Amino acid sequence: MLPLIAFACLAGTTKTSASADTYTPVTVISDSVLTSILWYTDNLNTLSQGFTLDMHVAVGRRLSGVSVPWNGVPAPTVTDLIPTIAVYPTVIVEMGYNDDPVAFKSEAEQVIGMLLQRGAQHIIWPTLAVSNPDFASMNDDLDSLLIEYPQ
Numbered sequence: 001m002l003p004l005i006a007f008a009c010l011a012g013t014t015k016t017s018a019s020a021d022t023y024t025p026v027t028v029i030s031d032s033v034l035t036s037i038l039w040y041t042d043n044l045n046t047l048s049q050g051f052t053l054d055m056h057v058a059v060g061r062r063l064s065g066v067s068v069p070w071n072g073v074p075a076p077t078v079t080d081l082i083p084t085i086a087v088y089p090t091v092i093v094e095m096g097y098n099d100d101p102v103a104f105k106s107e108a109e110q111v112i113g114m115l116l117q118r119g120a121q122h123i124i125w126p127t128l129a130v131s132n133p134d135f136a137s138m139n140d141d142l143d144s145l146l147i148e149y150p151q
Helices: 002-011 032-038 041-047 078-084 104-117 133-148
Strands: 024-030 051-057 090-094 122-124
Touching: 024 032, 024 078, 032 041, 032 051, 041 051, 078 104, 090 104, 104 122, 104 133
Parallel strands: 024 051, 024 090, 090 122
Antiparallel strands: none
């Protein structure tokens, strides 16, 4: 549920352009958690009010290495995806559930670095719902990365 809170907070902000028809672009990178937004028009319409969401959502996506196959095909990892997409100043990264807890912090830091190099200025990375101890540890990693990269 935490990724939805991040979107709700983002959707509650105001437009940054002078034109009522121009919306702030936001890059969104996610694993399957955000399919509940992407696959349901009402959810997507609600959460994209005031924004143009450039959604890159894939089942089984991992930060690096090889993603978990879905229908026999692994999605591009985040590190493979970033060079191929538009990276807007605001980026939402909802990732971690498919990732190796031991490698998570270094892979997340690599992703942050790649996003910053591509022009990201604000990175929103919601913490994981703690359904197992590994996710709590990964949230600690995200907290420490937030201190290091306060964007």
